[in-house]
Amino acid sequence: MTWQLTFKVARYKPGEPPRTDTFQIELDPERTILDGVEKIWAEQDRTLTFRHACHHASCGSCAIMANDVEVLPCIVEVNQVTRNGGTIEVGPLHNFPVVSDLVVDMGTFFERMQQVGMPIIGPTDPLDNQPKDDFHAYENCIECGICLSACPVVATDPTYLGPAALAAAYRQYHNSDDSEEKQRIMNLVDRENGIWRCHVAYECTAACPSNVDPAGKIMGLRRQATVNRVRKLFGLKPA
Amino acid sequence: MGAQVQPQGQVSAGREGTTGWIGQAVSGVLLLGLAGLHMVGHHYIVDGGLRDYGEVLQWIGQPLILFAEVSFLVVVTYHALAGVRSILFDLGLNEGQKKTVSRVLAVVGILTIVYGLFLAFTLFSRA
Amino acid sequence: MAVSNAPEGSRAYPGQQPREPQKRVLRWFQPFNRSLGTWSFTLNRVTGIGLVVYLYLHLGVLSLLLVGEESWDTFLAVAKSPPVLVMDVVLLAGLLIHGFNGLRVALVGSGFMVKQQRQLFIGMMVLALILLVIGGTAVFLK
Numbered sequence: 001m002t003w004q005l006t007f008k009v010a011r012y013k014p015g016e017p018p019r020t021d022t023f024q025i026e027l028d029p030e031r032t033i034l035d036g037v038e039k040i041w042a043e044q045d046r047t048l049t050f051r052h053a054c055h056h057a058s059c060g061s062c063a064i065m066a067n068d069v070e071v072l073p074c075i076v077e078v079n080q081v082t083r084n085g086g087t088i089e090v091g092p093l094h095n096f097p098v099v100s101d102l103v104v105d106m107g108t109f110f111e112r113m114q115q116v117g118m119p120i121i122g123p124t125d126p127l128d129n130q131p132k133d134d135f136h137a138y139e140n141c142i143e144c145g146i147c148l149s150a151c152p153v154v155a156t157d158p159t160y161l162g163p164a165a166l167a168a169a170y171r172q173y174h175n176s177d178d179s180e181e182k183q184r185i186m187n188l189v190d191r192e193n194g195i196w197r198c199h200v201a202y203e204c205t206a207a208c209p210s211n212v213d214p215a216g217k218i219m220g221l222r223r224q225a226t227v228n229r230v231r232k233l234f235g236l237k238p239a
Numbered sequence: 240m241g242a243q244v245q246p247q248g249q250v251s252a253g254r255e256g257t258t259g260w261i262g263q264a265v266s267g268v269l270l271l272g273l274a275g276l277h278m279v280g281h282h283y284i285v286d287g288g289l290r291d292y293g294e295v296l297q298w299i300g301q302p303l304i305l306f307a308e309v310s311f312l313v314v315v316t317y318h319a320l321a322g323v324r325s326i327l328f329d330l331g332l333n334e335g336q337k338k339t340v341s342r343v344l345a346v347v348g349i350l351t352i353v354y355g356l357f358l359a360f361t362l363f364s365r366a
Numbered sequence: 367m368a369v370s371n372a373p374e375g376s377r378a379y380p381g382q383q384p385r386e387p388q389k390r391v392l393r394w395f396q397p398f399n400r401s402l403g404t405w406s407f408t409l410n411r412v413t414g415i416g417l418v419v420y421l422y423l424h425l426g427v428l429s430l431l432l433v434g435e436e437s438w439d440t441f442l443a444v445a446k447s448p449p450v451l452v453m454d455v456v457l458l459a460g461l462l463i464h465g466f467n468g469l470r471v472a473l474v475g476s477g478f479m480v481k482q483q484r485q486l487f488i489g490m491m492v493l494a495l496i497l498l499v500i501g502g503t504a505v506f507l508k
Contacts, residue, residue: 067399068399069399094390094393095390150400152393152394152404152407153329155390155391155393155394156329156330156331156390156391156393156394157328157329157330157331158331159331160331190257192259192328196257196259196260197328197329198475199329199407199410199471200403200406200407200470200471200474200475200483201401201403201404201406201407202401202402202403202404202406202483202484203400203401203403203404203407205403206400206401206403206404207401215403215483216480216481219474219475219476219477219480220477220480222260222475222476222477223476223477225257226257226261226476226477229257260475261476264471264472264475264476267465267468267469267471267472268469268472270465271465271469274461274465278458278461278501282454282505282508283501283504283508285508286508287446287508288446288451288504288505288508289442289445289446291438291439291442292431292434292435292438292439293435295431295438315421316421319417319418319421320418322414322418323418326411326414326415330391351422351425354425355425358425358428358429358431358432361432362431362432
């Protein structure tokens with residue numbers, strides 16, 4: 001049985017005022033929100049812009065807002081957010097500049113990941129050099145930007161490094177044996193617009209579709225920064 | 240995209256961030272005790288829930304209570320204004336604005352504490 | 367220098383920040399659809415701002431003590447009226463919520479009970495509620 005659905009889509013094109021377009025579509029309830037958006041694009045409006053690639057929560061490129069919640073629309077079935085005859089409101093992620101319709105500019109996001117030393121694409125490590133078990137969670141980051149969209153501090157402070165970069169910094173800090181690199185990372189995050197800007201809302205951890213737990217990592221970095229400072233008081237090297 | 244990307248925006252010294260956060264947490268924990276004592280002392284162990292003029296003097300006239308009330312004044316002022324600073328900094332202020340906010344709040348804090356000390360010691364002297 | 371979220375020097379889509387950060391302040395006060403942590407964040411912010419305003423009102427009112435016995439005791443008569451007592455309960459709620467919620471922020475933010483932050487928030491709010499019922503009742507019985 002197919003459902004009758006209303007999609008309200010936030011639209012924006014450079015030079016034009018933002019608007020909301022309404023589309024009526026028929027869709028199986030087990031199909032995903034992304035299926036719905038693609039159906040609109042295929043059958044009703046070829047100017048609708050959105051990102052998508054893997055369709056299985058691996059690439060992180062399709063992240064959007066659906067009914068005011070950040071989602072990877074490729075893995076959220078329409079029956080999880082509405083009912084037959086219901087409405088799904090989709091729009092671009094919060095806290096990013098909008099490029100076009102559902103597409104946001106991820107430039108600063110990736111720049112910050114690079115700042116903390118997290119390679120977006122890196123060489124494959126031999127098995128012996130793989131991160132320790134404890135650090136697997138950070139490898140799960142799919143760079144979707146959902147944590148930044150959900151964070152109430154990123155909403156108002158563009159200078160805040162943000163949960164994704166800080167979680168990556170934690171992983172890089174603990175996975176590095178180079179004391180200079182560790183110090184560089186700590187200098188970057190141990191500041192007012194780094195780990196100390198977080199107000200423990202844990203929204204990033206709640207919203208993350210990949211269980212990275214950025215808030216937990218921010219707290220880990222705080223503990224590390226405090227330990228390092230105490231050690232310095234006693235003339236010891238950072239842990 | 241170059242490999243050497245500069246940090247976004249000017250950044251404050253690390254120590255300031257750590258000290259600010261730990262200061263806020265420690266003062267907050269202290270306030271649980273100091274505010275509790277203030278509330279119980281002024282409202283919950285008094286008939287009618289509020290001290291009249293004579294009862295206020297009797298309370299503040301005890302040196303240990305004066306010390307606790309003055310501590311409360313200093314800690315609550317610090318905690319309140321550090322909180323305001325943190326909220327304002329959350330707005331993504333630039334470095335100049337941050338300095339201005341910090342200085343203005345420091346002046347407000349000093350004035351508040353001076354006024355509170357004057358109040359407390361005046362009442363202590365009348366007791 | 368404050369920066370926008372747009373890449374510096376980007377000319378591809380100038381001026382397309384949908385809303386200025388300052389206008390997104392409303393997000394602080396919209397915990398709906400969000401997790402418990404955002405409720406904690408919003409509650410702390412609302413009660414914190416309220417308590418700062420109250421602190422200065424309170425310090426202002428205390429100047430009546432400097433004026434003398436008559437002005438303070440006249441004020442007391444107003445302060446014991448039922449509407450003001452209701453405000454006292456609101457104040458007590460603010461103090462308890464901010465105090466115990468703040469304790470959660472201090473603990474979790476320092477790296478303690480990180481995995482239990484949700485349970486800690488619920489526990490702290492239950493504690494605040496119990497004390498509010500006891501303290502609020504006492505306000506009217508005294």
